[in-house]
Amino acid sequence: MMMEVAWRLLDRRIVFATAAVVILRLIFRLYNALIAKPRELRRILKEQGITGPHQTFLLGNIREIRKARGASGAPKATPGEKPVHHDCAGTIFPFFEQWRKQYGEMFVFALGNTQIVHVVQSDVVRDITTCTSLDLGKPSYQHKERGALLGQGILTSNGTFWAHQRKILAPELYMEKVKGMVGLVNESTKTLVKSWKSHVEASSSGAAGINIDEHMRSFSGDVISRACFGSSYDKGEEIFVKLRALQEVMSKMVLSTGIPGMRYLPTASNREAWALEKEVRTLILEVVKERKAAAHEKDLLQMVLEGARNSDLSQEATDRFIVDNCKNIYLAGFETTAVSATWCLMLLAANPEWQDRVRQEAIEVCGGCLPDSEMLRKMKQLTMVIHESLRLYSPVPVVSREALKSMKFGDLNVPEGVNLWSLVLVLHTDPEIWGPDSYQFNPERFANGISGACKLPHLYMPFGVGPRVCLGQNLAMVELKILLSQIVCNFSFTLSPKYVHSPALRLVIEPEFGVDLLVKKL
Numbered sequence: 001m002m003m004e005v006a007w008r009l010l011d012r013r014i015v016f017a018t019a020a021v022v023i024l025r026l027i028f029r030l031y032n033a034l035i036a037k038p039r040e041l042r043r044i045l046k047e048q049g050i051t052g053p054h055q056t057f058l059l060g061n062i063r064e065i066r067k068a069r070g071a072s073g074a075p076k077a078t079p080g081e082k083p084v085h086h087d088c089a090g091t092i093f094p095f096f097e098q099w100r101k102q103y104g105e106m107f108v109f110a111l112g113n114t115q116i117v118h119v120v121q122s123d124v125v126r127d128i129t130t131c132t133s134l135d136l137g138k139p140s141y142q143h144k145e146r147g148a149l150l151g152q153g154i155l156t157s158n159g160t161f162w163a164h165q166r167k168i169l170a171p172e173l174y175m176e177k178v179k180g181m182v183g184l185v186n187e188s189t190k191t192l193v194k195s196w197k198s199h200v201e202a203s204s205s206g207a208a209g210i211n212i213d214e215h216m217r218s219f220s221g222d223v224i225s226r227a228c229f230g231s232s233y234d235k236g237e238e239i240f241v242k243l244r245a246l247q248e249v250m251s252k253m254v255l256s257t258g259i260p261g262m263r264y265l266p267t268a269s270n271r272e273a274w275a276l277e278k279e280v281r282t283l284i285l286e287v288v289k290e291r292k293a294a295a296h297e298k299d300l301l302q303m304v305l306e307g308a309r310n311s312d313l314s315q316e317a318t319d320r321f322i323v324d325n326c327k328n329i330y331l332a333g334f335e336t337t338a339v340s341a342t343w344c345l346m347l348l349a350a351n352p353e354w355q356d357r358v359r360q361e362a363i364e365v366c367g368g369c370l371p372d373s374e375m376l377r378k379m380k381q382l383t384m385v386i387h388e389s390l391r392l393y394s395p396v397p398v399v400s401r402e403a404l405k406s407m408k409f410g411d412l413n414v415p416e417g418v419n420l421w422s423l424v425l426v427l428h429t430d431p432e433i434w435g436p437d438s439y440q441f442n443p444e445r446f447a448n449g450i451s452g453a454c455k456l457p458h459l460y461m462p463f464g465v466g467p468r469v470c471l472g473q474n475l476a477m478v479e480l481k482i483l484l485s486q487i488v489c490n491f492s493f494t495l496s497p498k499y500v501h502s503p504a505l506r507l508v509i510e511p512e513f514g515v516d517l518l519v520k521k522l
């Protein structure tokens with residue numbers, strides 16, 4: 001009896017002792033990750049003279065700033081006012097402007113427990129963005145926060161795994177291959193032009209008011225579905241509808257919190273994201289299964305499939321490789337292209353003289369036909385407008401990297417785990433680089449290409465630069481050129497009085513209330 005009681009007590013003591021050790025280790029790890037390591041990184045940076053705001057800057061703060069300045073962070077604009085472009089960098093990132101004044105060009109701040117150095121000096125930006133070392137990668141917090149959306153695909157992965165994925169995907173988006181996609185982009189454009197024509201015909205005044213954002217998204221989604229899934233296009237559409245829903249759920253989550261680990265909690269949005277993630281995975285793998293039966297044309301999915309099969313991965317890892325990269329291509333190529341087209345059309349509507357110039361050129365070059373790749377090359381005025389639009393409203397506002405090991409750029413020692421951010425919008429509108437009219441819409445500056453437009457061409461980076469430069473930039477330019485040339489050939493358009501100019505930061509920089517145009521058939 002005595003023995004039994006002693007054993008029981010001992011048992012309990014062992015259980016308590018084990019639990020105490022586990023809890024203490026957990027506390028120690030949390031302390032290290034949340035307090036000791038960030039403090040140590042700050043100390044190293046401070047020794048180099050890099051200081052900055054001490055409060056932890058969570059993405060939730062963006063909402064506070066928005067509340068204070070109006071819904072998007074942009075000053076309130078009156079409907080019908082001509083857009084003022086100098087809004088963008090300063091109003092979307094007012095805190096950066098304030099910190100630059102307070103701490104100088106290079107400063108450190110925190111996003112959750114991640115230390116971020118803000119860098120805009122041209123030589124340091126060049127060294128960072130062109131660095132080919134695999135020790136410099138994409139920030140790990142992006143993967144943590146957007147795991148359900150991105151998985152471990154090309155956008156967020158690092159090291160040799162990223163290099164392997166890039167090697168498989170890159171050749172499929174080289175210019176030679178993209179030339180072969182002109183036909184499918186023309187198909188998607190025809191659908192859009194037809195739908196706008198019926199809108200105009202249905203309006204009694206001969207001018208239809210169109211909120212163009214959804215139209216641009218349908219166009220861009222249509223192109224990506226065709227490029228990715230080829231003849232399995234119908235299934236591709238279904239997958240992309242679900243992915244868009246997933247993206248929307250995730251974008252709300254990303255904006256509402258910067259707290260690490262939130263995505264593991266069973267909140268309502270997390271549960272919704274997990275369910276959508278599962279559905280997308282099942283749908284993609286169904287297409288893959290169907291394909292195993294028959295020889296297939298070489299669309300993007302097929303390349304991802306073959307790349308995964310030749311990679312000596314387990315079945316589980318192969319499936320993940322395929323699903324994650326399909327999701328990554330969609331995310332990288334869908335919203336960015338749609339929002340770029342939206343900004344280009346807003347600028348053409350606000351600047352009728354440029355709309356006329358682009359129209360005249362498109363009519364001369366295309367002669368009433370759908371463009372081929374040679375015609376696209378000849379449309380110089382249109383290319384200038386697209387470059388200028390991507391300069392003022394670059395959809396991706398920040399190019400970011402993480403030092404996966406301690407690294408050095410010029411005099412800057414970057415400790416392992418520190419992130420580097422270059423604000424594209426600031427670099428794109430710096431009067432020192434672009435001249436006194438840097439905030440104005442002036443496509444003429446690109447008459448002699450990017451190197452003729454500014455003093456430091458490597459700082460023009462709507463598609464990023466260096467080894468991780470956008471893989472889809474050729475396709476994106478082809479999409480924009482075909483879409484815009486066909487719109488100006490078929491329609492004339494002005495900004496509707498409903499339009500309120502308010503660039504807002506969501507996953508990309510987009511017009512907060514959309515773009516409303518008044519469209520007439522030519």
Ligand code: HEM
Binds near residue numbers: 332464465470475
């Ligand atoms: C106007 C439209 C687009 C813009 C503005 C854009 C912009 C960007 C930017 C800024 C990056 C990050 C570069 C860096 O971190 O240095 C990126 C990466 C990427 N983009 Fe795009 N993109 C566009 C369209 C597309 C399209 C249509 C696709 C695919 C079909 C695509 C695929 C990718 C991929 C796969 C990456 C990751 C590259 C890597 O990490 O190795 N993008 N894009």
